[in-house]
Amino acid sequence: MTKPADTHTSIKVPAFRLEDSALLSAESRQAIKCYRDYLCQQISAATTVPSDPAAVRHQAQQRFVQGPVYASLIARYAATSTTETLAGVNCEVFLPTAGISPANTNRVLINLHGGSFENGTHTNGVLESLPVAALGKIKVISIDYRKAPEHRFPAATDDVEAVYSALLADYKPQQIGIYGASAGAELTAQTLVRLQQRKLPLPMAIGLLASGATRFDLGDSVTIGDALVQASLGLGIKEDIIPRYYQGVDLNSPEATPAQSSTLLEAFPTTFLASSTRDFALSQTVTTHRHLLKLGVPAELHIWEGLDHVFHYNPDLPETDELHREVVRFFDQYLK
Numbered sequence: 001m002t003k004p005a006d007t008h009t010s011i012k013v014p015a016f017r018l019e020d021s022a023l024l025s026a027e028s029r030q031a032i033k034c035y036r037d038y039l040c041q042q043i044s045a046a047t048t049v050p051s052d053p054a055a056v057r058h059q060a061q062q063r064f065v066q067g068p069v070y071a072s073l074i075a076r077y078a079a080t081s082t083t084e085t086l087a088g089v090n091c092e093v094f095l096p097t098a099g100i101s102p103a104n105t106n107r108v109l110i111n112l113h114g115g116s117f118e119n120g121t122h123t124n125g126v127l128e129s130l131p132v133a134a135l136g137k138i139k140v141i142s143i144d145y146r147k148a149p150e151h152r153f154p155a156a157t158d159d160v161e162a163v164y165s166a167l168l169a170d171y172k173p174q175q176i177g178i179y180g181a182s183a184g185a186e187l188t189a190q191t192l193v194r195l196q197q198r199k200l201p202l203p204m205a206i207g208l209l210a211s212g213a214t215r216f217d218l219g220d221s222v223t224i225g226d227a228l229v230q231a232s233l234g235l236g237i238k239e240d241i242i243p244r245y246y247q248g249v250d251l252n253s254p255e256a257t258p259a260q261s262s263t264l265l266e267a268f269p270t271t272f273l274a275s276s277t278r279d280f281a282l283s284q285t286v287t288t289h290r291h292l293l294k295l296g297v298p299a300e301l302h303i304w305e306g307l308d309h310v311f312h313y314n315p316d317l318p319e320t321d322e323l324h325r326e327v328v329r330f331f332d333q334y335l336k
Helices: 026-045 053-065 068-076 124-136 155-167 183-197 220-233 282-294 318-334
Strands: 079-086 089-096 108-112 140-143 176-181 205-209 270-278 299-308
Touching (some): 026 299, 026 318, 053 068, 079 124, 079 155, 089 124, 089 155, 108 155, 124 176, 124 318, 140 155, 155 176, 155 183, 176 318, 205 318, 220 282, 220 299, 282 299
Parallel strands (some): 108 176, 176 205, 205 270
Antiparallel strands (some): 079 089, 089 140
């Protein structure tokens, strides 16, 4: 057989039109369209951005609570929230309106929200925590960890460690679960490394949604996802894929990228992983799952068809409710 003359490791893909997946229901496709329109409106509304990062987050929170996504969320899921300070760290605590179930009286979930380590305060944390609290009838604490540009790695890990250590006074580690999406998934994995380094007991189970424990700036889905985001929202992600939070950090260190150490990764508790076929962090999610299984760590992988990064931020999408219910089922199964 003649060896191909072209030995390049890259290929050029011709331009093509990508329709919404035909495997999605009509309801899902309509929800996707409405949510894209909403995101485009939010991007347009953010043309005048305050110079103060705290003011930027406050502005985003105000737009969120006054917008249709929040209205749909609270109409679907019955839970209340209060702000509390734990170990000197600001947190938002979510409780189901129907009350905590007897089985969950001594259980608690910690949420580490997404937002590129720069935003998500009282926005993404609400989207990730409120449905789980309502559906699971369980207490969820969303940590408002320190963010860039005011702070740098490992400030967020420090905050999560402080809150987790404080909760150990009231809960056994077997009664605690930690989960997060996107940057929050990375932070969840980084927290597991920190707890091992501090010789603290690990939580019973964790959830990594829309990212994982590998290098977040590498993989097929980063390139493919960048093209998809540019096409749908007019934003590029690849050039800014490394958040300011990691400025000056060695991304090959296990503290930043836990999968760099098999010894640390094999000590992880049972793990729930979720992503979607158009998620720019799909590569991180599936690669983390493969690493965990090779090391003997029990891990579940759930992939949804035709959906974008953190698709569960869209409460009108039927698959969003599916994901939240799977998260609830997972922690109910593994927490003691």
